[in-house]
Every structure is written in structure tokens, then in C-alpha cells.
Amino acid sequence: MSTTPRTPLRRAGARTALLAAAVALTTLTACSDNNDTDSAGPGRDATTAAPAQPAALTCGGAGIDETAQIRYRTEKLIEAPLSTIWELQTDVERWPSWQQPVASIERLDEGQLREGSQFRWTTPVPATATTPATTLVITSTLAQLQPQKCMSWSGPAIGDGLRIDNGVHVWTYTEVDGGVLVRTEENWTGAQVEADVPTSTAFLGAGLEAWLTNLEAAAEAHR
Numbered sequence: 001m002s003t004t005p006r007t008p009l010r011r012a013g014a015r016t017a018l019l020a021a022a023v024a025l026t027t028l029t030a031c032s033d034n035n036d037t038d039s040a041g042p043g044r045d046a047t048t049a050a051p052a053q054p055a056a057l058t059c060g061g062a063g064i065d066e067t068a069q070i071r072y073r074t075e076k077l078i079e080a081p082l083s084t085i086w087e088l089q090t091d092v093e094r095w096p097s098w099q100q101p102v103a104s105i106e107r108l109d110e111g112q113l114r115e116g117s118q119f120r121w122t123t124p125v126p127a128t129a130t131t132p133a134t135t136l137v138i139t140s141t142l143a144q145l146q147p148q149k150c151m152s153w154s155g156p157a158i159g160d161g162l163r164i165d166n167g168v169h170v171w172t173y174t175e176v177d178g179g180v181l182v183r184t185e186e187n188w189t190g191a192q193v194e195a196d197v198p199t200s201t202a203f204l205g206a207g208l209e210a211w212l213t214n215l216e217a218a219a220e221a222h223r
């Protein structure tokens with residue numbers, strides 16, 4: 001899962017707002033109501049209905065929590081071999097070498113990364129006017145892994161005064177003309193992050209966009 005700061009309810013908004021100040025707030029498009037679009041009556045313009053949201057990404061039939069208030073999806077075409085991209089993503093112990101936000105990481109089991117594997121990683125959180133600097137500790141459990149196709153993991157992120165109860169993160173990889181289309185989607189749950197859904201969503205989105213940019217740079221440098 002990607003990183004996210006959060007604070008006790010009253011301080012959550014102030015903390016995440018400061019950390020995400022440079023990020024434009026992102027809102028998720030609501031799925032259209034079929035009854036509304038199919039039964040447009042006099043004076044009702046069916047063309048104003050919101051477009052349907054794409055189906056959630058899945059790996060092995062499992063995806064994010066679609067009932068979660070905080071979720072974000074994005075993608076990027078990376079001009080590098082699929083094998084290179086896959087190696088970068090699955091060699092989790094090397095994440096700090098190409099992802100600056102990842103301060104440290106350790107495998108909690110041995111052998112090849114597989115379903116059920118666990119890894120614990122950390123990311124620093126800067127001080128704000130109301131909270132001290134701290135470090136989020138994220139414990140991830142790999143739920144699904146289909147070689148060079150998709151993967152997903154989930155787990156909590158906990159720091160001093162900050163907590164995400166659970167995050168579910170899904171990745172898919174599709175070879176296309178010009179490279180590999182990498183798609184990712186994640187959701188967060190927990191009272192603290194849900195206290196300010198728009199800001200938390202924006203911060204989640206910023207983290208996923210940065211991850212894809214870093215992955216692109218690392219993969220294309222190894223072509």
C-alpha cells in the first residue's frame with residue numbers, strides 16, 4: 001500500500017491538508033444510477049448523468065474494497081520490458097533504492113515472494129504545526145500474485161498518532177504496443193482517514209502517482 005499520514009479526528013484534517021497542500025483535491029466519479037438514466041422524463045436531461053465508474057481492478061478475482069470511501073485508481077504506459085518492471089516490483093527489499101519515500105523494508109518470511117508473504121516497511125512523516133515528526137510502519141501481506149500479470153497486498157499503517165486501519169493495493173501489468181500498461185488501485189479504511197475523505201483521497205492519489213513515476217524512471221533506466 002502506499003503511504004498516508006493521519007491524525008486523531010480533530011487534527012487529521014490539519015495534518016493531511018498540510019502534507020497534501022501541493023496536491024489538487026481529487027474526487028471520485030460516482031457510478032450513475034441506472035434508474036435515473038433509463039427513466040428520464042419531461043424536463044430531465046439524461047445526458048447529465050455521471051458516467052459509470054470502471055470496474056475495479058482485480059487479481060485472482062479479488063480487488064479493493066469497493067465500499068470504501070477512500071479509493072484511487074491510475075495507470076501509466078512504461079516503455080520497458082515486462083520482466084524488468086516485474087522484478088522491480090517484486091524485489092521488495094530493493095524498493096528504497098528507487099522509491100525515495102520508502103525509508104526501510106524487511107521481509108518477514110524467506111524464499112521467493114509468494115501469496116501469504118509479508119513485508120514491513122517504513123516511511124517518514126514530517127512535523128506539522130500541531131503534530132511531531134513520526135514514521136509510519138506498514139505491514140503488508142501479499143494476497144494474490146500471478147507472475148508478470150498482477151499482484152495485490154493489504155495491511156495497516158501505524159505511526160505515533162497516525163493510523164490507517166487497512167489498505168488494499170492491487171496492481172495489473174499488460175503488454176501493449178510501446179511497452180507495458182501498469183494499472184494500480186488502492187483503498188483505505190479507518191476512522192481517522194475517513195474524517196476527511198477528499199484530502200485523504202488526494203493524498204492517496206499523490207502517493208500512487210509518485211510510485212508510478214518512480215517505477216517508470218527505474219524501469220526505463222534498466223532497458
